[in-house]
Amino acid sequence: MAFWMGVASAEHARGGRDGGFAQLGHGKHIAVKSLRKGDWIVYYSPREGMGEGQTVQAFTTIGQVTSDAPYRAEQAMNFNPYRVNVDYLTDAKPAPIKPLLNDLRLTRDHASNWGIVVRGPKRKLDEEDMRRIAEAMGVLADFENRHPKP
Numbered sequence: 001m002a003f004w005m006g007v008a009s010a011e012h013a014r015g016g017r018d019g020g021f022a023q024l025g026h027g028k029h030i031a032v033k034s035l036r037k038g039d040w041i042v043y044y045s046p047r048e049g050m051g052e053g054q055t056v057q058a059f060t061t062i063g064q065v066t067s068d069a070p071y072r073a074e075q076a077m078n079f080n081p082y083r084v085n086v087d088y089l090t091d092a093k094p095a096p097i098k099p100l101l102n103d104l105r106l107t108r109d110h111a112s113n114w115g116i117v118v119r120g121p122k123r124k125l126d127e128e129d130m131r132r133i134a135e136a137m138g139v140l141a142d143f144e145n146r147h148p149k150p
Contacts, residue, residue: 003130010045025121027081063088095136
């Protein structure tokens with residue numbers, strides 16, 4: 001089992017949550033091919049819209065991958081992105097990243113340039129970071145029910 005952070009606008013992260021899927025890197029296969037059934041994914045959203053809109057800078061959705069493998073979805077003419085199905089924790093609340101910067105292994109050594117660390121379609125997280133994020137989103141109990149601490 002692995003833990004991932006995807007990066008997408010809040011609007012796109014909510015769309016994935018509502019549709020029960022994760023899509024990364026504008027639907028590229030290479031971006032989702034490493035996600036496996038049972039893995040966890042949390043989305044960090046820098047802005048409300050793709051490259052526009054209000055600044056969000058928060059973790060916005062979190063869930064567990066349920067697909068055995070990525071699949072192609074029919075979304076629009078000549079756009080068939082790769083996705084994986086995700087069972088999202090629908091009670092999760094957005095958690096601003098700034099209060100977590102010193103607590104997350106991902107960002108704690110990058111205080112002045114943390115924004116660079118959270119760029120790109122995805123990042124691998126360690127389990128402790130995922131737990132801290134789930135706690136900040138108000139869903140630690142749900143996370144632990146699905147993934148008990150060893």
